[in-house]
Every structure is written in structure tokens, then in C-alpha cells.
Amino acid sequence: MTSTIPVAELTPETAAEELARLAQVLGAANRDYHTNDAPNIDDGTYDALKRRNLDIEIRFPDLKREDSPSDTVGAPVADGFSKIKHEVRMLSLGNAFTSEDVDDFDDRIRRFLGLSSSDPLAYTAEPKIDGLSLSVRYENGKLVQAATRGDGDVGENVTANALTIRDLPHVIENAPEVIEVRGEVYMSHADFDALNKQQEAAGQKAFANPRNAAAGSLRQLDASITEKRPLRFFAYAWGTLSTPLSDTQFGAIEHLKTLGFSVNPLTKLCTNATDLVAHYKNIENQRPDLGYDIDGVVYKVNDLALQGRLGFRSTTPRWAIAHKFAAERAWTRISGIDIQVGRTGALSPVARLEPITVGGVVVSNATLHNEDYIAGLDSNGVPIRDGKDIRVGDWVRVYRAGDVIPKIDDVDLSKRPEDAEPFVFPDTCPICQSAAPREEGDAVRRCSGGMICAAQAVERLKHFVSRGAFDIDGLGAKQIENFFDDPMLAIKEPADIFTLRARNAASLGRLENRDGWGKKSVENLFKSIDEKRKIPLAKLIFGLGVRHVGDSTARLLANRYGSWDAFAAAMDAVIIDENDAWTALIDIDGVGQVLAKSVVHAFQSEQERAGIDRLIAELDVQDAVAPVVSDNPVAGKTLVFTGTLEKMSRAEAKARAESLGAKVSGSVSKKTDLLIAGPGAGSKAKKAADLGIEVIDEDAWIALSNAG
Ligand code: IVH
Numbered sequence: 001m002t003s004t005i006p007v008a009e010l011t012p013e014t015a016a017e018e019l020a021r022l023a024q025v026l027g028a029a030n031r032d033y034h035t036n037d038a039p040n041i042d043d044g045t046y047d048a049l050k051r052r053n054l055d056i057e058i059r060f061p062d063l064k065r066e067d068s069p070s071d072t073v074g075a076p077v078a079d080g081f082s083k084i085k086h087e088v089r090m091l092s093l094g095n096a097f098t099s100e101d102v103d104d105f106d107d108r109i110r111r112f113l114g115l116s117s118s119d120p121l122a123y124t125a126e127p128k129i130d131g132l133s134l135s136v137r138y139e140n141g142k143l144v145q146a147a148t149r150g151d152g153d154v155g156e157n158v159t160a161n162a163l164t165i166r167d168l169p170h171v172i173e174n175a176p177e178v179i180e181v182r183g184e185v186y187m188s189h190a191d192f193d194a195l196n197k198q199q200e201a202a203g204q205k206a207f208a209n210p211r212n213a214a215a216g217s218l219r220q221l222d223a224s225i226t227e228k229r230p231l232r233f234f235a236y237a238w239g240t241l242s243t244p245l246s247d248t249q250f251g252a253i254e255h256l257k258t259l260g261f262s263v264n265p266l267t268k269l270c271t272n273a274t275d276l277v278a279h280y281k282n283i284e285n286q287r288p289d290l291g292y293d294i295d296g297v298v299y300k301v302n303d304l305a306l307q308g309r310l311g312f313r314s315t316t317p318r319w320a321i322a323h324k325f326a327a328e329r330a331w332t333r334i335s336g337i338d339i340q341v342g343r344t345g346a347l348s349p350v351a352r353l354e355p356i357t358v359g360g361v362v363v364s365n366a367t368l369h370n371e372d373y374i375a376g377l378d379s380n381g382v383p384i385r386d387g388k389d390i391r392v393g394d395w396v397r398v399y400r401a402g403d404v405i406p407k408i409d410d411v412d413l414s415k416r417p418e419d420a421e422p423f424v425f426p427d428t429c430p431i432c433q434s435a436a437p438r439e440e441g442d443a444v445r446r447c448s449g450g451m452i453c454a455a456q457a458v459e460r461l462k463h464f465v466s467r468g469a470f471d472i473d474g475l476g477a478k479q480i481e482n483f484f485d486d487p488m489l490a491i492k493e494p495a496d497i498f499t500l501r502a503r504n505a506a507s508l509g510r511l512e513n514r515d516g517w518g519k520k521s522v523e524n525l526f527k528s529i530d531e532k533r534k535i536p537l538a539k540l541i542f543g544l545g546v547r548h549v550g551d552s553t554a555r556l557l558a559n560r561y562g563s564w565d566a567f568a569a570a571m572d573a574v575i576i577d578e579n580d581a582w583t584a585l586i587d588i589d590g591v592g593q594v595l596a597k598s599v600v601h602a603f604q605s606e607q608e609r610a611g612i613d614r615l616i617a618e619l620d621v622q623d624a625v626a627p628v629v630s631d632n633p634v635a636g637k638t639l640v641f642t643g644t645l646e647k648m649s650r651a652e653a654k655a656r657a658e659s660l661g662a663k664v665s666g667s668v669s670k671k672t673d674l675l676i677a678g679p680g681a682g683s684k685a686k687k688a689a690d691l692g693i694e695v696i697d698e699d700a701w702i703a704l705s706n707a708g
Contacts, residue, residue: 019068092152093322109319127298129264133183134149144159151467183237183261248302334353349423366396376390385410388410397410472528540621587671634662637663639672642685
């Protein structure tokens with residue numbers, strides 16, 4: 001799709017033709033991305049085309065078109081779906097890649113449950129369908145609602161579309177009063193091929209793979225289009241249930257089948273980890289003939305009571321895992337190595353590749369991680385790829401790690417061009433020219449420019465509007481890039497997003513008068529921005545993009561401090577390594593020294609804090625609500641476990657305490673409310689006694705945790 005004539009060799013005639021072509025291709029890509037939810041070219045290709053367009057315009061300024069893609073800020077936003085809050089969160093799965101990972105999974109579960117390696121422990125094993133998940137709610141046997149997964153908490157209401165999926169019964173008999181059936185929407189290979197033929201015949205773009213086709217079809221605003229797309233559904237899980245389906249996973253799936261749902265015929269009950277891997281191999285052998293895409297095998301603890309005890313980590317269940325198939329690999333050539341600067345200043349080398357299809361997706365760049373990686377060393381200095389370095393011009397083998405991010409795992413030295421030079425990693429930021437030192441213990445070089453670095457500022461903004469953070473409809477990464485450089489309506493920091501409406505009203509270059517925008521799409525954008533002024537504390541903390549603060553840590557911080565005022569006051573009060581405010585921060589289970597320092601620095605750096613305050617002035621921050629409301633007596637209390645627990649593992653005790661709303665701390669202090677001491681308790685029990693803290697044994701803890 002990229003023309004190969006170098007920009008320097010274009011004549012005015014060929015340049016004009018090329019600009020016309022690029023305006024058409026990029027305009028279509030924008031529409032596909034924003035309005036039709038079907039990105040048909042990957043981000044790297046999009047960026048390359050956009051850069052080529054700009055390069056040509058710089059060389060031939062007179063040829064710049066009225067509808068130049070350089071001036072377009074995104075495409076009109078489709079009138080979206082309404083949102084649905086999932087009563088039971090829709091989770092993702094942890095991954096296993098090797099049979100050792102599967103053994104570790106089994107070991108972890110046994111340890112958590114206090115089972116020995118010879119105790120029986122059954123699992124189910126079933127194909128991991130490569131589609132998109134859907135939660136379908138039935139009330140009194142009638143399909144009343146269907147929602148996509150979204151961010152796991154809130155999905156999109158696609159009920160009208162789901163009603164067109166033939167595998168989904170509209171009415172079910174002898175079902176629980178309320179039942180949410182969850183599973184995967186997918187498209188078969190045969191239906192995918194036929195659909196693409198139709199698309200091409202109608203002059204429309206083909207879908208890259210069945211998963212994209214299924215996603216694009218389910219998310220059509222017009223359900224009559226979905227109806228024409230042959231979507232299918234396998235049920236494999238459930239959300240809210242008014243009555244249990246069974247006491248085992250396998251039984252529940254059989255029950256779903258008797259209710260009229262399609263369940264995968266390769267679902268098998270296995271009695272141990274060896275059986276799991278045997279069934280994995282069996283499914284892998286059948287993979288080419290299944291007629292639909294799968295990307296691994298999912299293992300789940302069969303006993304639902306044990307699933308309940310195992311519970312969840314922040315976004316994944318402890319009782320299930322996805323054992324992924326080895327990724328597809330393909331050879332291509334590196335045409336260049338660029339350095340990208342990330343949100344936290346990290347200089348990340350990216351290999352530009354001659355485009356190649358890997359696992360159904362065109363790949364045109366791959367991450368190279370850092371300078372050691374390029375040189376052929378891992379983070380511990382141990383050789384990787386037999387120590388072969390990576391150079392521009394090399395032939396390399398590409399795969400998509402976890403089926404998403406393209407990586408390189410081998411270099412063909414026999415094809416290395418004679419003049420290929422080892423890559424010299426820069427020690428200054430390619431964007432703002434600030435020094436980019438490599439701190440001790442850090443694998444990457446980081447730009448020291450902070451907010452003066454345009455790349456860091458843009459990446460922070462992209463993170464700010466991303467799905468787990470403010471998730472502003474119609475304001476994605478591409479629009480942020482465009483607005484950042486906008487001469488009239490620049491968005492340089494998060495607060496600028498919320499002043500955009502007022503600045504637009506006062507501007508000469510109003511959005512509604514620009515190409516690609518109309519009154520309605522501009523109003524939609526402002527509306528979706530305004531909707532996010534009211535923001536949950538955890539999303540705000542995550543959105544700030546402080547280094548090391550991911551969404552689960554943001555949730556921990558929000559739950560501990562409760563309100564923005566309390567959180568900000570606490571961070572202001574901290575004197576690192578010295579006062580109570582610091583101890584309170586690092587006492588949070590899951591908050592380590594490095595993370596704590598990073599948060600405190602962000603709050604105490606004058607420049608960063610000023611930006612945060614400007615943002616807060618635009619927002620209505622919602623206090624955190626305790627995640628699990630329980631009337632158990634330990635809710636809101638701080639507990640410490642010590643000594644040996646005999647009836648449940650430490651991990652289970654901790655998870656149970658947290659699910660009841662208690663905090664678990666590793667050390668006894670004045671703030672401890674209760675010490676649970678098993679045999680062998682030593683200094684902690686003594687300290688608790690000295691401080692007059694209540695001490696109970698394991699049986700009393702079990703009784704207490706079952707109370708209320
Ligand atoms: S179970 C609480 N089973 O994989 C666990 N998921 O990477 C819920 N998926 O979001 C998921 N086939 O979209 C489960 N047999 C299967 C699956 C499956 C595909 C998808 C699902 C999920 C994703 C997690």
C-alpha cells in the first residue's frame with residue numbers, strides 16, 4: 001500500500017498524484033478506525049503514510065490539498081452504544097506458554113488451597129476461542145440484554161445485535177429467573193471467506209481476520225447489518241445467576257447445553273495437570289480442521305466451591321489460565337530502527353520492518369526493548385539469540401508475543417549485508433535533545449526533559465484518554481496527536497481537554513468549520529468530554545500516568561485514601577523514609593518503595609503538581625467506594641497473620657480477609673486491630689501483647705470470617 005518512490009525523487013506531477021492517493025487512503029483509514037470500528041491498517045502503516053504525506057507537503061508546499069490528512073483531527077464519532085455496568089466483572093485470563101507454566105499454575109492453586117501434590121484436583125480444559133466476549137442476560141427465560149466486555153466493568157449495549165446471532169436462544173426454558181450467560185462471539189473460516197468475497201464484490205475493504213470481522217459485525221450500529229453477518233457463539237461462563245447451575249464447572253457447561261446454548265464439544269474434564277497438557281496437544285492437533293480460530297486452551301478448576309475460595313487477582317481469576325499456542329513466525333527485513341519516547345521518558349527502539357503477515361495481521365514494526373536487547377543480551381546480561389545483535393538491513397524472524405505485540409526472536413546472519421553497522425544507541429532524546437541517561441538498575445535510557453519533552457507530553461495525554469483511564473469517546477491517540485500540534489486549539493496537558501469547549505467558542509479556527517467535523521460530531525466530542533468531568537478517584541489516579549502506577553495500584557491507593565483531598569493531602573505530607581504519612585503509604589499491601597517514591601515525587605514536583613491542580617479544578621472527583629461491602633466484623637479493620645496456619649494457606653487467609661473489607665499488614669503496629677496467631681508465633685505475638693492488641697487463633701479467625 002505504501003508507494004516505494006522516495007519523496008526526494010517525486011516530480012510535481014507524481015507528488016500531486018501521491019498526495020491525492022494518500023488523502024483518500026488516510027481518509028478511509030480514519031473513517032474505518034473511528035466510525036466503523038474496523039481498523040484495516042495497523043498503526044505503524046498509518047503513521048508511515050501520514051509521515052510520507054507530510055514529507056511530500058514539506059517538499060511541495062504549493063501542492064498541499066484542501067483536504068490534507070495533516071489538518072484532519074480524526075473523523076466524526078459514530079453515535080455510540082449505550083453503556084451497561086456488569087454486575088459481575090468480566091475478567092481476562094492469565095497466560096501459560098509452556099507445560100512448566102501449567103505445573104506452576106497447578107502448584108500455586110494447591111498451595112493456596114493447602115492441598116498436597118497427591119490430593120485429587122480436577123480441571124476442565126477447553127479451546128480458547130479467538131473472538132470477542134459477550135454477556136447475555138435472560139430474565140424469566142427471555143433474552144433481555146447483551147453487553148460486550150468493554151473495560152470489564154462497563155460494556156456496550158449490543159442487545160439488538162445479539163438478537164441476530166443464531167446460536168443465541170431468545171427464550172430459554174426451565175432456566176434460573178436471572179441468568180447471564182457469557183461466551184465468545186466468533187466467525188467460522190468458511191463464513192469469513194464468504195463475507196470477504198462479498199465485501200470485495202461490493203468494493204468494500206476485506207477484514208484482516210475472522211476476529212476483526214466478528215468484532216466489526218457485532219458492533220454495527222445498524223443491527224440489520226449484523227443480521228447479515230454469520231456470527232456464532234460458544235457459551236463457557238456466566239455472570240449473575242439467581243440459582244446455581246451446578247456445583248462443578250463441567251456440570252454448569254452441560255447445564256448451559258441443556259438450556260439450548262452451543263458449548264464447545266472439545267471441553268474435557270481432566271484429573272491432573274498431565275491430563276491438561278495431553279488434551280492441549282490433542283486440541284492443537286485438531287486446530288487446523290476446526291473451521292474457526294482458537295489461540296490456546298483454557299483450564300479451569302472444576303469444583304465451583306474451590307473456584308469461590310480461590311477468587312480473583314485484580315483482573316484475572318486464580319482458578320483459571322489460558323495455555324496459549326506457540327505464536328506464528330515469519331521472516332522479514334529491518335528497514336530502519338527508530339527511537340520512540342514514551343510517557344515516562346523511556347527511549348524505546350522500534351524496528352521498522354518490510355510489511356509481513358504474521359498470524360493474519362500485517363506487521364510493519366516490532367519492539368526492540370532497549371539497547372542491550374539490540375546488542376543480543378537480556379536484562380541480566382545473558383546472551384539471547386545466541387548473542388546475535390540486530391542491525392538495519394538484517395533479516396529477522398518476527399512473531400506476535402501473546403498474539404499482540406510483534407517481537408523479533410532470531411536474526412539470519414547469513415543474509416546480513418556486508419556494510420551493516422552495529423546500531424549505536426543515542427544518549428540524548430531524539431525529540432527534545434535533553435540528555436537520556438541510563439540509571440543504575442534500569443534497562444532503558446530515559447529522557448530527562450520531563451514535561452518540556454513533546455513526546456512525553458503526548459504519550460501522557462494518550463494514556464490519560466485511554467480505556468482504563470478517562471476513556472473519552474471520540475478522543476483517542478490519533479486525535480490527541482492532532483490536537484497537540486493544533487495551532488488554534490492545542491491540547492498540551494490534560495486540563496486543556498476540559499477547556500477545549502470554551503477555547504473553541506472563542507477561537508477563530510472553530511472545529512465545526514473544519515474538514516471531517518460537523519456541528520454534531522463536535523457537540524458529541526464536547527459531550528463525551530463533559531461526561532468525564534465526573535470521574536472515579538481510581539481512574540483519575542491511573543490517568544495521571546505516574547511511573548509504576550498501573551490500574552490495580554491506582555485502585556489500591558483510591559481505596560486506601562478514599563477521596564482526592566485526603567490523597568493529595570497525604571502525598572503533600574510525606575517526608576520520604578521519615579514520617580507517618582510515608583509509613584502509611586508503604587504499609588499498603590502492594591505499594592513498594594519505588595512506587596511510593598514515584599507518586600510522592602509527582603505530587604511534590606512543583607511543575608507536575610501545578611498541572612495536576614489545573615486538571616482537578618476542571619473535575620468532580622468521585623470518592624472511592626470500598627470494593628466489597630460486608631457486614632463482617634473485620635470490615636475496615638487492619639489484620640496481621642503470624643505463625644503457621646493449618647486450615648488455610650496464608651494466601652487464602654489474606655485473600656479472604658481482603659474480600660471481607662479488611663486490610664492485611666505484614667507488621668504489628670499501633671494501627672493493628674487484630675492479630676491472628678498460629679503455632680510458632682514469635683515476636684509479633686509479643687509485640688501485639690505489649691500494645692494491648694487482640695490476639696486470636698486460627699479457629700477463631702475461621703469462625704469470625706464466616707460471621708455476619
Ligand atoms: S473464561 C473468568 N473460557 O479469553 C474467566 N474465556 O483472555 C472468563 N475466551 O475475555 C473467561 N475462550 O474473551 C474463557 N473457553 C474460554 C474462552 C475464553 C475465549 C476469551 C474471553 C476472555 C479472554 C481472556
